[in-house]
């Protein structure tokens with residue numbers, strides 16, 4: 001429940017307090033509170049794209065079906081879909097990454113201390 005609240009408030013998946021984003025699309029590289037590195041490995045956020053595609057599909061398809069049954073013109077249909085995409089894209093981008101990071105933290109937990117440690121032989 002605490003994690004869900006942190007996810008909705010767009011907070012760090014490890015300490016649940018530090019903000020993840022510093023702009024509409026710009027992310028902090030590390031948590032300002034606990035210092036954990038958000039991008040765990042190269043290409044870490046690739047999986048969040050699949051979450052965004054899936055969520056976008058389930059958001060846009062009902063609109064497309066509704067517009068189809070309202071029998072609107074192609075121009076109105078295209079404009080409505082493009083506008084909806086532009087409006088939801090920042091939210092999709094952010095929450096796809098957050099859902100991915102929090103899900104990954106639940107399945108493969110890490111602490112702030114074990115981050116950025118050089119590999120010892």
Ligand SMILES: [Zn+2]
Nearest residue numbers: 012015031034
């Ligand atoms: Zn943190």
